[in-house]
Amino acid sequence: MLESMTGFGSAEGVENGMHVVAEVRSVNNRFAEISVKLPRQFSSYELDARELIRSCLQRGKVSALIQVKLDEEVQIPITVNREKTRAFRELLDVVRTEAGIEAPLHLDHLLRFSEIFDSDNRLLEKTDEIWPFIREVLQQAIEGMKKMRIQEGEELAKDFRQRIASINTALEEVQVLSRDNVDAVRQRLAERIAGVAGNDIAYSSDRLEMELVLMSDKLDITEECIRFASHNKFFIDELVSSEGGSGRKLNFLLQEQLREANTIASKSQNADISQKIVLVKEELEKIREQLQNIE
Numbered sequence: 001m002l003e004s005m006t007g008f009g010s011a012e013g014v015e016n017g018m019h020v021v022a023e024v025r026s027v028n029n030r031f032a033e034i035s036v037k038l039p040r041q042f043s044s045y046e047l048d049a050r051e052l053i054r055s056c057l058q059r060g061k062v063s064a065l066i067q068v069k070l071d072e073e074v075q076i077p078i079t080v081n082r083e084k085t086r087a088f089r090e091l092l093d094v095v096r097t098e099a100g101i102e103a104p105l106h107l108d109h110l111l112r113f114s115e116i117f118d119s120d121n122r123l124l125e126k127t128d129e130i131w132p133f134i135r136e137v138l139q140q141a142i143e144g145m146k147k148m149r150i151q152e153g154e155e156l157a158k159d160f161r162q163r164i165a166s167i168n169t170a171l172e173e174v175q176v177l178s179r180d181n182v183d184a185v186r187q188r189l190a191e192r193i194a195g196v197a198g199n200d201i202a203y204s205s206d207r208l209e210m211e212l213v214l215m216s217d218k219l220d221i222t223e224e225c226i227r228f229a230s231h232n233k234f235f236i237d238e239l240v241s242s243e244g245g246s247g248r249k250l251n252f253l254l255q256e257q258l259r260e261a262n263t264i265a266s267k268s269q270n271a272d273i274s275q276k277i278v279l280v281k282e283e284l285e286k287i288r289e290q291l292q293n294i295e
Contacts, residue, residue: 002153002239002246003295005029005060009144013137020134021067022141024053026149028293029061036064045131049138056142057149059247059295066138068130085116149295156290157239163283164232167257170276170283171232174264175225177273221264221273228260247294254291258284 005028012021036049053062092105110116235253238246261284265277 001150002157003057003146004149004152004156004293005247005295006152006293007145007147007149009141009146009148011137011140011144013133013140015133017070018130018133019069020137022064022134022138023066024062024064024138024141024145026057026060026062026145029059032057032059033061034064035062036066038066039068041127042066042068042131042134045127045134048131048135052135052138053142056146057295062145064138064141066134068134079117081116084113085110088113088116153294156294159290160239160287161236163287164235167280167283168229168232170280171225171228174221174268174273174276177270177276178219178221178225178268219267219269221267224260224264224267228257228264231257231260247291250291250294251288254284254288258288 005026008023008025010021010023012019014020032054034050034053036046036053038046038049049064049066053064088110089105092109095101096103096105231253235250235257238249238253258281261277261281265274265281268274268277
C-alpha cells in the first residue's frame with residue numbers, strides 16, 4: 001500500500017506522577033529529515049528518539065515535540081538554601097560597597113538567583129527510569145502519524161487508479177485512430193503531389209509508395225502504445241503490492257509514461273490523436289503533482 005509523507009500523530013500518558021505528551025508531524029521531503037525537541041534533562045536521548053522515528057519511515061521531514069512535566073496532583077516541595085542565600089547577600093553587599101551604591105538591598109535582588117532554592121523532588125532527574133515510558137508514548141504518537149500517512153496514501157492510490165484507467169481508455173482510442181493514420185497521410189500526400197504535378201509532370205508511383213512506406217514507419221506508434229500500456233500496468237501493480245517507499249519507483253515509471261506520450265505526440269500527424277495525448281499528459285501531470293507526497 002502507498003504511504004503519504006504528510007501525517008500527524010499525538011499521544012500522552014501519565015505514570016508515577018509524570019505527564020508525558022508527544023506530538024509527531026511530517027511533510028513531504030526528498031530525504032528523511034528528522035528533528036526532535038526534548039526537555040533539557042533528556043537531551044542525551046535525542047539520538048534514540050531520532051532512530052526510533054527513522055525506523056518507521058524512509059522519507060519525509062519529521063518534527064517531534066516531547067513534553068515532560070509533573071502531574072498537577074504532585075506537589076514539589078521547595079526549601080530555601082540558607083547558606084547560599086547568605087553567600088549571595090554578602091556578595092551583593094560587597095558589590096554595592098565597591099560600586100559606591102547607597103541604595104539598600106531588596107528581596108527582588110536575591111530572587112534573581114535561583115540557586116537559593118532547593119527542590120526535594122528528584123523525579124525529573126531520574127532520566128534512566130523515566131525514558132522507557134517517554135519512549136513508549138513517542139512510539140504511540142509515531143503509530144498515529146503512520147496511520148494517518150497510510151490513510152492518505154490509500155486515498156491517493158484510488159485517485160491514481162482512476163487516472164490510469166482514463167489514460168488507458170485514451171490510449172485505446174489513440175490506437176484505433178492510428179490504424180487509419182497512414183492511409184490518411186498517403187491520401188493527403190498523393191493529393192498534394194497531384195495538385196502540384198497535374199498532368200504536365202510525370203512522377204513515379206513506385207517512388208511515391210517507397211516514400212509512403214518510409215513515412216509509415218515514422219508514423220507508426222504501435223510500439224509506443226504497447227510500452228505505454230506496460231508502464232501503466234506496472235504502475236497499478238506497484239500500487240497494489242507496495243509495502244512502502246514506492247515514491248521513487250512510481251516517479252521513474254511516470255517519467256517513462258511521459259516519454260512515450262511525447263513520442264506519440266511527435267510522431268502522430270493526426271489532430272484527434274494529438275488532442276487525446278494532450279488529455280493524457282494532463283492526467284500524468286496531475287499524477288506527478290500527487291506523487292511528490294508519496295514516500
